[in-house]
Amino acid sequence: MSDLLFNLSECVEYGKINSDTQYPKHLIGKKGTVELTEEALNCGFSPEVILADALIMGMKRIGEKFAQGKAFIPNLLIASKAMNAASTILKPHFQKGSDYHKGKIIMGTVKGDLHDIGKNIVKMVLEGNGWQVIDLGVDTSKEKFIESLNENKESHIGLSALLTTTMLNMEDIVNSIKLLNYGTKIFVGGAPLSSDFANKIGADGYFPDPHSFVNYLDSLIN
Numbered sequence: 001m002s003d004l005l006f007n008l009s010e011c012v013e014y015g016k017i018n019s020d021t022q023y024p025k026h027l028i029g030k031k032g033t034v035e036l037t038e039e040a041l042n043c044g045f046s047p048e049v050i051l052a053d054a055l056i057m058g059m060k061r062i063g064e065k066f067a068q069g070k071a072f073i074p075n076l077l078i079a080s081k082a083m084n085a086a087s088t089i090l091k092p093h094f095q096k097g098s099d100y101h102k103g104k105i106i107m108g109t110v111k112g113d114l115h116d117i118g119k120n121i122v123k124m125v126l127e128g129n130g131w132q133v134i135d136l137g138v139d140t141s142k143e144k145f146i147e148s149l150n151e152n153k154e155s156h157i158g159l160s161a162l163l164t165t166t167m168l169n170m171e172d173i174v175n176s177i178k179l180l181n182y183g184t185k186i187f188v189g190g191a192p193l194s195s196d197f198a199n200k201i202g203a204d205g206y207f208p209d210p211h212s213f214v215n216y217l218d219s220l221i222n
């Protein structure tokens with residue numbers, strides 16, 4: 001990996017938003033997430049590579065430290081802030097100049113789950129590729145998904161979960177939506193999920209990243 005992308009991943013990991021951010025000690029005075037994301041774009045790295053090889057790597061490393069008891073909730077929160085700062089810069093670079101003409105996807109993080117970074121990235125990539133996203137946010141109840149679907153019957157649905165406990169809430173949502181018989185396709189994603197899990201709960205597909213998801217959605221209309 002290039003030094004630039006590694007340094008960017010480190011800024012996300014430690015939550016260093018910009019050069020003024022006074023932590024962590026070993027990065028004081030150095031460029032932060034904002035400057036390095038802009039620099040990476042200027043150097044010609046694609047937004048997809050910046051996302052996967054720097055930003056998500058940084059989140060992954062802070063998550064591993066958290067799992068090992070070497071990082072705590074505030075560390076996750078500041079890393080999330082840095083990640084969001086970078087996403088704001090990347091967002092326009094995902095826009096491919098198309099309107100939202102391909103169809104609608106209702107997206108939400110399921111009940112009990114407050115993780116939204118992954119969902120927001122999926123939303124950004126879908127919108128950039130011409131899909132309209134109705135974002136129901138985090139901690140989304142089954143009723144909220146159904147209400148939104150009743151108002152947008154032709155939509156597909158994307159469910160996100162990051163906790164092994166909250167992913168279990170997906171099955172009830174899938175069953176209830178399938179009972180409506182609108183022909184809605186329901187897709188799932190999030191770090192603890194798998195294709196096996198998606199099959200088991202009757203979802204129409206699991207995708208580990210936004211690009212495989214958008215490619216599949218595009219194949220449905222082409």
Ligand code: B12
Nearest residue numbers: 063067076113114115116117118158160163164189190191
């Ligand atoms: C940041 C973070 C937080 C932040 C979230 C901030 C926010 N606004 O999202 C905060 C601090 C709030 C948080 C809280 C908690 N967290 Co947390 N968190 C994380 C962390 C470090 C990163 C998650 C992340 O953003 N990853 C980066 C994104 C880009 O990846 P992603 O979400 O997987 O999304 C990608 C794909 O999965 C996919 N995708 C995602 N959704 C969808 C949907 C569809 C339809 C599709 C197709 C694709 C798709 O595309 C995305 C882009 O590539 C993870 C560690 C990890 N490695 O995942 C722990 C982690 C998920 N958290 C964990 C835990 C335990 C918690 C808490 C319970 C901690 C606590 N004791 O309070 C709480 C729970 C709060 C709640 N009720 O939800 C555990 C979960 C363990 C488990 N087995 O369930 C993890 C794995 C950390 C760990 N290693 O222990 N957390």
